[in-house]
Amino acid sequence: MLPLTLSFTLLRTIGGNSWKMIEDIGKIFRFTLLSTLAIFQKPFYPDLLLHQLISVGYYSLPVVGLTTLFSGMVMALQTYSGFSGIGAESTLPRVVSIAIVRELAPVLAGLMLAGRVGAAITAELGTMRVTEQIDAMQTLCISPVRYLIVPRVLACTLTLPVLVGLGDSLGIYGGYLIAVYKLGLNPVNFIDHVLDSLQWIGILSGLCKAAAFGFTLSIIGCYFGFHSRGGAAGVGIATTNTVVVSSILILTLNFIITEIFFRLQ
Amino acid sequence: MTHTITMEHIAKAFGSNRVLADFNLHVDESCSLVILGGSGSGKSVCLKCLLGLLEPDMGTVSINGIRINGMSQKQRMRQIGQIGMLFQNAALFDSLSVWRNVAFGLIEGQGVDPNKAYGIALEKLAQVGLEESVATLLPSELSGGMRKRVGLARAIATEPKILFFDEPTTGLDPIMGQVIDQLIVSCVKELGATAVTITHDMQSLRRIADEVVMLCHGRNIWQGHVSEIDTTDNPYVRQFIKGSDQGPIKMPILNLGAKEIHSA
Structure with missing residues (x-):
């Protein structure tokens, strides 16, 4: 009798949680739709948008810049140590630039902003x-x-591609510093190879990812903040949820957008 | 336009917790009605239904005979005019200065020029006894009593004909509580507004109420003029006035294993 009761309890728990998850997904979609429609409805608040652009864009520059700079440096070292064994050191600039522009800059910037901006949005709106x-x-x-x-969603969607553009340059520059000053590669060759490897579709895919990540993390941040309940503890839980859900969605979207651009190539 | 408020057969539940059940209320124009009730009796939910922040599961909320359930705030404003609300903890916008808080509805809602709105904000701050020097402070720099006054100034800034007050004296010392009550009375009179206040503070009730409604377990169990409250033989009202644990109002005490304290 006991195993049967336990089975029912387990089933009920799984069913209840699944139902709640479906309900939450529906609520997030509805919230996204309403927020997107509101972007085109009056009144507009340009001063609030400007404030958010500065808060999200300008103040995130050091975080995104340092992350991509060091990622470029690490990428150069790892590529060299992996490829020098098969005599393919010359591919280092190509690998670094493709990895930074298509993947590392948008994904790392998205994840950093999910922590910095998404959490801040939730904490502010939740409070x-x-x-x-x-x-x-x-x-x-x-x-x-x-x-x-609306100002927060627009600010994140517009500024993340700009931040990623700057992150691309800094990441490649980080790779350049290591390749030229530590590994002794020819600087002219490095730049030539980087320019050869950069295709418009690669840059576009990185920027599209950035815009999608910015939109996603801001919507998730706003959703959890807007629906916070239960005082300080509730705001804390909402902030954690924002970082976790945004990070998972960013990585999921990264695959989907990569797949779309892979087909376009 | 008259400003009578009517709630008919209102029911509201959160999951299995039934907060309001067949709740009825009528407030005449220019009347100051106080809804009295213990913690968890449904007072705040009732006020949120009136404000449109919660939709009742059943029943109708009407102002001036116009059913307002399901209306957006904009539609509601077009139909019945602006509503003023003083929240329990004032609910001032942290990031805005005092004068911007007071003028918020004017600037962002009605498109009033900020310079003109600044003048109105100072006027309203003076009306609640606050000096001009307070105008540029942030809410975090104010005391509890000052926050309530700023909240009141914001509530009356748009000169609404309907005002709601959510436990206006909670958390204040008795002297400041009296000051806030007097300000409420004078503001309501000056605007000729219809006011609904929720409270469990008996002293406050005697100062601001014309009519009183007693709410218990989500139902309106007594309504009458404030002068009748001491002479009524309604056992719920009598118990509440006395502040006694002996009577029909049962308070669940969770740390006693959800037993109820009563010995009726």
Whole structure:
């Protein structure tokens, strides 16, 4: 009798959790749709957008810059140690530039921003929710979606490609520093190989990924912040959820977009 | 336009927890009604249904005879005009200065020029007894009483004809509580507004109420003029006024294994 009861309990738990997950996915889709539609609806808040562009873009420059610079340096060292054994050191600039532009810069920038910006969005909106500031905004007939969410989503979607563009340059520069000053490669050859290997579709795929990651992490950050419950502990849980869900979605989207551009090549 | 408020057969549940059940309420124009009730009796949910922050599962909420359930805040404003609300903890916007908080509805909601809105904000701050020097401070730099006053100034900034107050004296010392009550009374009178306040503070109730509704287990169990509250023989009201644990109101105490304290 006991195993049967346990089986039912287990089934009920799995069923309950699955149902909740499906419900959550539906709510996130609905929230995404409403937020996207709100981008095109008046009133617009250009001063808030500018504030968010500075907050997301300018203040994330050091994080993204340092991450991509060191990733480029590591990539150069690892490629050299792996490829020198088969006499293929000359491929180092090509490998570094392709890896940085197509994968490392957008993915690392996306993950760093999920931690820095996504978590901050959730914490800010979550605090506003639990202290009734969002309710107060609604009673004053201001749409919280247009006032709070649209500027954040637009700022993240617009600034991440710019940050990734800068990250691409810094990552390749990091690879250049190691290749030329530590490994003794010819600097002119390095630059020539990098320019040869960079194709417009590769750059475009990196920038498309960046925009998609920016949109995703901001929507997830806003969703969990907007639906925070239960005081400080609830905001903490929402912030953790944002980082975890955004990171998983960024890696999933990375595969999907890579697959799409792989077919286009 | 008259500003009567009516709630008919309102029911609201969260999962299996039934908070409001067949709740009815009528507030006449320019009347100050206080909803009285213990913790968890459904007062806040009732107010959120009135504000449109929660949709009731059943029943209708009408203002001036217009059913407002399901309306967006914009539609609601077009139909019944602006509503003012003072939240329990003031709910001031942390990132905005005091004057921007007061003028928020004017600038962002009604498109009033910021210079003009600044003047109105100072006027409203003066009305609640705050000096001009407070205008540029951030909410984090204010005391609890000052936050409530700024919240009140924000609630009346758009000169609404309907005002709601959520436990306006909670967390304040008795003197500041009295000051806030007097400000509420004077603001409501000056605007000629219809006001609904929720509280469990009996002193506050006697200062601001014209009419009183007692809410218990999600139902309106007594309604009358404030002068009748001391003479009523309703056992719920009598127990509440006395602040006694002896009577029909049962308080679940979770650390006693969800037993209820009562000996009716």
